[in-house]
Amino acid sequence: xxxxxxxxxxxxxxxxxxxxxxxxxxxxxxxxxxxxxxxxxxxxxxxxxxxxxxxxxxxxxxxxxxxxxxxxxxxxxxxxxxxxxxxxxxxxxxxxxxxxxxxxxxxxxxxxxxxxxxxxxxxxxxxxxxxxxxxxxxxxxxxxxxxxxxxxxxxxxxxxxxxxxxxxxxxxxxxxxxxxxxxxxxxxxxxxxxxxxxxxxxxxxxxxxxxxxxxxxxxxxxxxxxxxxxxxxxxxxxxxxxxxxxxxxxxxxxxxxxxxxxxxxxxxxxxxxxxxxxxxxxxxxxxxxxxxxxxxxxxxxxxxxxxxxxxxxxxxxxxxxxxxxxxxxxxxxxxxxxxxxxxxxxxxxxxxxxxxxxxxxxxxxxxxxxxxxxxxxxxxxxxxxxxxx
Numbered sequence: 001x002x003x004x005x006x007x008x009x010x011x012x013x014x015x016x017x018x019x020x021x022x023x024x025x026x027x028x029x030x031x032x033x034x035x036x037x038x039x040x041x042x043x044x045x046x047x048x049x050x051x052x053x054x055x056x057x058x059x060x061x062x063x064x065x066x067x068x069x070x071x072x073x074x075x076x077x078x079x080x081x082x083x084x085x086x087x088x089x090x091x092x093x094x095x096x097x098x099x100x101x102x103x104x105x106x107x108x109x110x111x112x113x114x115x116x117x118x119x120x121x122x123x124x125x126x127x128x129x130x131x132x133x134x135x136x137x138x139x140x141x142x143x144x145x146x147x148x149x150x151x152x153x154x155x156x157x158x159x160x161x162x163x164x165x166x167x168x169x170x171x172x173x174x175x176x177x178x179x180x181x182x183x184x185x186x187x188x189x190x191x192x193x194x195x196x197x198x199x200x201x202x203x204x205x206x207x208x209x210x211x212x213x214x215x216x217x218x219x220x221x222x223x224x225x226x227x228x229x230x231x232x233x234x235x236x237x238x239x240x241x242x243x244x245x246x247x248x249x250x251x252x253x254x255x256x257x258x259x260x261x262x263x264x265x266x267x268x269x270x271x272x273x274x275x276x277x278x279x280x281x282x283x284x285x286x287x288x289x290x291x292x293x294x295x296x297x298x299x300x301x302x303x304x305x306x307x308x309x310x311x312x313x314x315x316x317x318x319x320x321x322x323x324x325x326x327x328x329x330x331x332x333x334x335x336x337x338x339x340x341x342x343x344x345x346x347x348x349x350x351x352x353x354x355x356x357x358x359x360x361x362x363x364x365x366x367x368x369x370x371x372x373x374x375x376x377x378x379x380x381x382x383x384x385x386x387x388x389x
Contacts, residue, residue, distance in 0.1 A: 005254055006036050008055070010062035010069055012044035016192070016221045017239045018063055021083055024243025025061060032251065044069060059250045061243075064090040064098065065132050079253040081246045087134035095262055097249055099242045102265040103135050106235050107142035107188065110216045112340075113233070113271045114186030115150055117214065118281040118291070118326050121185040122147045122154040125174075125194050129158070136190040139218070143188050150327060155181060174201045183212045184281045192217035192224045192234055199228045199276065210279040220272050230275035238266040267386055270344070286311055287325040290318065291333065298337035301361040304330035339375050342368060346380045353380055 009025060011018040029035045038050060038057065044066040050057070057078060064070040064082040070089035073080050074096065082090055086100035114122065124143050126136040136158070144154035157177045159170060178201060181187075189195035195217030202209050209215060209230055217225070217234040225232040249259060282288045290307050307330055308318045322330050338360050345356045353365045362368040373379045378386070 004034055004036050005059060005251070006038065006057040007059045007061065007250065008038040008050060008057055010040075010044075010060065010073070012063055012065075013041040014043050016219055016224075017085075017237070018044075020219075020239035021063075021243035021246070024240040024245070025247045026243075027240075028244050028247035028251075059254045061246050061250055064088055079250060081250045081253070083242050083246055085132060085135040086138070088132040092262065097246075097253075097259045097262050097264060099246055099264045099266055101135065101237050101239075102267055103138040104142040105265075106218055106237055106268045107139040108146050109235050109268055109271055110139075110188040110218070111143050111146035111150075113216055113235075113273070113277060114188070114214060115147065115327075116336075116340075117186065117277065117279060118287075119184060119186035119214065120152055120281075120327065121182045122152055123181050123185050123187040124154055124156045124190075125187060125198055126156065126158045126190040127194065133190075139188070139190055152327075170197075171201055171204070174198065175205050178202065178205065178207060178213065181213070184214070184279075185212070186214045186277075186281070187216070189215060189217045192219045192221040192232060195232055195234070195276075196224050196228045199230070199232065203229060210275065210277055214277045214279055214281070216271070216277050225272070225274060228276065230278075233271060233274045233277040235271055236269040238268050241269075242266050267347075270347070282325045284321055284325045286313060286318070287322050290322060290330065291326070294330070294333050295337055298334050299341055299359060299361050302334065304334065335371070338362065339371060342372055342380070343376060343383070346372075346384050356380070 060073050060080040062073045065084040065088040067089045074094045080096050082096050082098040090098050124140040126140045127133050140156055147154050195215050198215050217232050220234040220236040225234055280288055308315045342360045357365045357368045369379050
C-alpha cells in the first residue's frame with residue numbers, strides 16, 4: 001500500500017480561479033485516496049501557513065500571487081507546485097513547476113468569438129497595471145492584435161480606479177468611455193468581474209446588450225455569469241485542469257521524479273456562449289441567412305455556389321455583400337467554420353484524425369492537418385497533446 005502523503009493547499013478562497021483549481025485538486029485526491037490535506041479557506045494574504053521549516057509535510061500546491069506565500073514555499077525545499085496568473089512573485093530560478101493561463105490563447109478565443117458574430121468595432125476593458133495583473137495587459141494586447149489581423153481597431157480602457165470602492169467614480173468613467181465607442185461593438189473584459197461591471201454600467205446607462213455592446217468575460221464564473229443581466233458569455237480558462245494536473249505532478253515529485261518542464265501554460269477550454277453575445281452584428285438579412293446556412297452545413301461540405309443558389313443571388317453579388325458585412329469571403333467563412341469544428345473535436349473528443357476529417361467536410365487528413373497547423377499554430381496531434389495536459 002502507498003503511504004499517506006501530507007499535502008498543504010495554499011490558495012485564495014475569495015478568487016473563483018483558485019477555487020476551480022482546488023476543485024481539480026480535489027478530483028485527483030478522491031482518485032488516489034492517499035493524501036491527507038492541510039487547508040485554510042482564507043484570502044491569500046491572510047493565510048496562516050504551517051511553519052514550513054518544521055512541518056513534516058510531503059508536498060505543497062500554492063498560489064504564488066502573494067509574495068509571502070511564494071517566498072516561504074520556495075524557501076521550504078519541500079516538493080511544491082505553484083500556480084497563478086503568470087505574473088507576480090514566481091521565481092523561475094527556483095525550478096518549482098508553475099502553471100498559469102495561456103492569456104494569448106484566451107484573448108484569441110474571445111476575439112474569434114466576436115469576429116464570428118460580424119463585429120467591425122472592438123474594445124477591451126481591463127485593469128490598471130500592477131505586479132500581479134500583467135495578465136490583464138497581456139490579454140488586451142493579444143485581443144487587439146487578433147482583431148488587428150482581421151483589419152479592425154480596438155479601443156482599450158484600464159480604468160482610473162484600482163478598487164471599485166469608488167463605484168460612482170468608476171461608473172462615471174466607464175460610462176463615458178462606453179458612450180465614446182462606435183456601435184455596435186464587441187467588447188472583451190479582462191475577467192468576469194470586469195465584464196459584470198460593464199454590463200451593470202450598460203444597464204444603468206440604457207445601452208442595449210448585446211445589440212449595441214456585446215460583452216465576453218473570462219473564467220466562466222457560473223454565479224457571476226448568471227447573475228449578470230443579460231447572462232454573460234465567458235471563456236473557460238482551464239483552471240480545473242490546472243488543479244488536477246498540478247496534483248498529479250506533485251504526486252510524481254513526492255515520489256522522487258523530476259518535472260520535464262517548469263513553466264506550464266494551460267490551454268483554455270473554449271467559450272461558453274450566453275445572452276451577452278447572442279447576436280449577429282449584420283444588417284444585411286441575406287448575409288445573415290448565408291451565415292446561418294454555412295454554420296449548419298459546413299461540415300457536410302457545402303460550397304459557396306450552393307449558398308448563392310439557395311438564396312437565389314448571383315455569386316458576384318453575394319460575395320460582395322458578404323465581404324462588406326463579414327470581412328471575409330463565403331469560402332473563407334466555410335473554411336473557418338470547418339476548422340473551428342475540427343479544433344473542438346481535436347480538443348474534446350477521442351476521435352481519430354481520419355474520423356474528424358470525415359465529420360468536418362475534409363477529403364483528406366493531410367489537407368485538414370495543413371490548414372489546421374496554419375490556423376492554430378501546431379498540427380492536430382500536437383495540439384491535442386497540449387490540450388490534454
